[in-house]
Amino acid sequence: MAPAVPSAMERPHFIGIGGAGMSGIARILARRGAKVAGSDAKESAGSESLRALGVTVHIGHAAGHLADDASCVVVSSAIRADNPELARAAELGVPVVHRSDALASLMHGLRPIAVAGTHGKTTTTSMLAVxxxxLGLDPSYAIGGDLAGPGSNARHGEGEVFVAEADESDRSFQKYDPEVAIVLNVELDHHANYASMDEIYESFEAFAAKIVPGGTLVVGEHAGARELAARVSARPGGPAVVTVGESEDSDVWIRSITPKGMTSEVTVVMDGAEHTFTVSVPGRHYAHNAAAALAAGARVGIDPAALAQALTAYTGVGRRLQLKGEAAGVQVVDSYAHHPTEMTADLEAMRGAAAGSRLLVVFQPHLYSRTQELATEMGAALALADASVVLDIYPAREDPIPGVTSELITDAARAAGADVTPVHDKADVPAVVAGMAKPGDLVLTMGAGDVTDLGPLVLAHLSTRGSA
Structure with missing residues (x-):
């Protein structure tokens, strides 16, 4: 039976309730009996799914949206200080709670598995949840993406395990006290909050230090993750460390990864036993994510053989190489990749899955700060495609930085030998891409912003062409 809702969370008001992380917490609280309300900038399918649970969702931000009897106001780091509902909370003396603190409160009394890393968090969390x-263990989970559709990013279960995606971007993952923590990789990102790799390592070390006594840190094969493991192991009294990778000296050895179209067959050796299972998404990095999920589940007492077979039930998560459809002989796939490492991994995965096909990419840079620091690497990644369309930067929570535009990426891509076309008006993209694509091609929409909206529009243009 799930723990009771903390009194501070009995009548929460979420500012930005439609966001992936925020809506998940709101969903679990509503399932546990809290009277949940909130606001978001625009209507969405997620808003409708929350209303179906009895959640009050206001569109737009206004002081009047905050009820006088709200027990707290929940915010993420994306909420600006001048938000009118935040100002109203100060007038009323309503406590303000960060999203991470709200999520931490939901995990109290359970056995949390927290999944962290610069890349792969959503996929690995989803694999474990599925x-x-x-296996019938009825877990609770909170994920930064939708498994099957709007509203599937979180679940209140009656089981003892709670699987949570742990976000390092604003150091909020340091609020959790997991029994098992997964760190898939450690790279420099979120440049507005981290100035160096030293700061990144310090943040991940603080996260690892919150693992409960007797708990476990599972680390991937990435050099940054292994460096973190060495630092954690050097401290007396720390958690047990379990390594996962393709090298034979890994505690969980990924013995083989065999591509099979849009899937992979993976064989893992753990504690002397061999387990073979299918991963329904192409690419080595997804096989590594599955192996890390297997290792973490085993550390909370789940039978590895049963868990390995249960992992085959995972069929993907929204925006992680998600097939959006096919028209006029052209497949359109959507990717959330926005960091050069992610971009490279997904492009290589699609190359392997669709050998012989031309790969066309529609890329939308995410954040001015990330573009400023990594434009050259993004351009190099785009050189893996046969041709690319590059949009303007999606700002999200950031203000523009003078001189930082998507032109930095297009210049770098051309210098790397890429065929790249800048398109500044997003409305023009479907027609441009439909004009470029030929039967047998694969189109990949890529980025963490609203580029995901373009896939269906590209398909619509292709369908019109195909029926002409």
């Missing part, structure tokens, strides 16, 4: 559900 597999544990398949």
């Amino acid at each position: 597999a544990l559900t398949e």
Whole structure:
């Protein structure tokens, strides 16, 4: 039976309730009996799914949206200080709670598995959530993406395990006290909050230090993750460390990854036993994510053989190489990749899955600060495609930085030998891409912003062409 809702969370008001992380917490609280309300900038399918649970969702931000009897106001780091509902909370003396503190409160009394890393968090969290559900363990989970559709990013279960995506971007993952923590990789990102790799390592070390006594840190094969493991192991009294990777000296050895179209067959050796299972998404990095999920589940007492087979039930998560459809002989796939490492991994995965096909990419840079620091690497990644369309930067929470535009990426891509076309008006993209694509091609929309909206529009243009 799930813990009771903390009194401070009995009548929460969420500012930005439609966001992936915020809506998940709101969903779990509503399932546990809290009277949940909130606001968001625009209507969405997620808003409708929350209303179906009895949540009050206001569109737009206004002081009047905050009820006088709200027990707290929940915010993420994206909420600006001048938000009118935040100002109203100060007038009323309503406590303000960060999203991470709200999520931490939901995990109290349970057995949390927190999934962290610069890349792969959403996929790995989703794999665990699906597999544990398949095994009948009724987990709770909070994920930064939708498994099957709006509203599937979080679940209140009656089981003892809570699987949570742990966000390092604003150091909020340091609020959690996991029994098992996964760190898939450690790279410099979120440049507005981290100035150096030293700061990144310090943040991940603080996260690892919150693992409960007797708990476990599972680390991937990435050099940054292994460096973190060495630092954690050097401290007396720290958690047990379990390594996952393709090198034979890994505690969980990924013995083989065999591509099979849009899937992979993976064989893992753990504690002397061999486990073979299918991962329904192409690419080595997804196989590594599955192996890390297997290792973490085993550390909370789940039978590895059963868990390995349950992982085959995972069929993907929204925006992680998600097939959006096919028209006129052209497949359109959507990717959330926005960091050069992610971009490279997904482009290589699609190359392997669709050998012989031309790969066309529609890329939308995410954040001015990330573009400023990594434009050259983004351009190099785009050189893996046969041709690319590059949009203007999606600002999200940031203000413009003088001189930082998507032109930095297009210049770098051309210098790397890429065929790249800048398109500044997003409305022009579907027609441009449909004009470029030929039967047998694969189009990949890529980025963490609203580029995901373009896939269906590209398909619509292709369908019109195909029926002409």
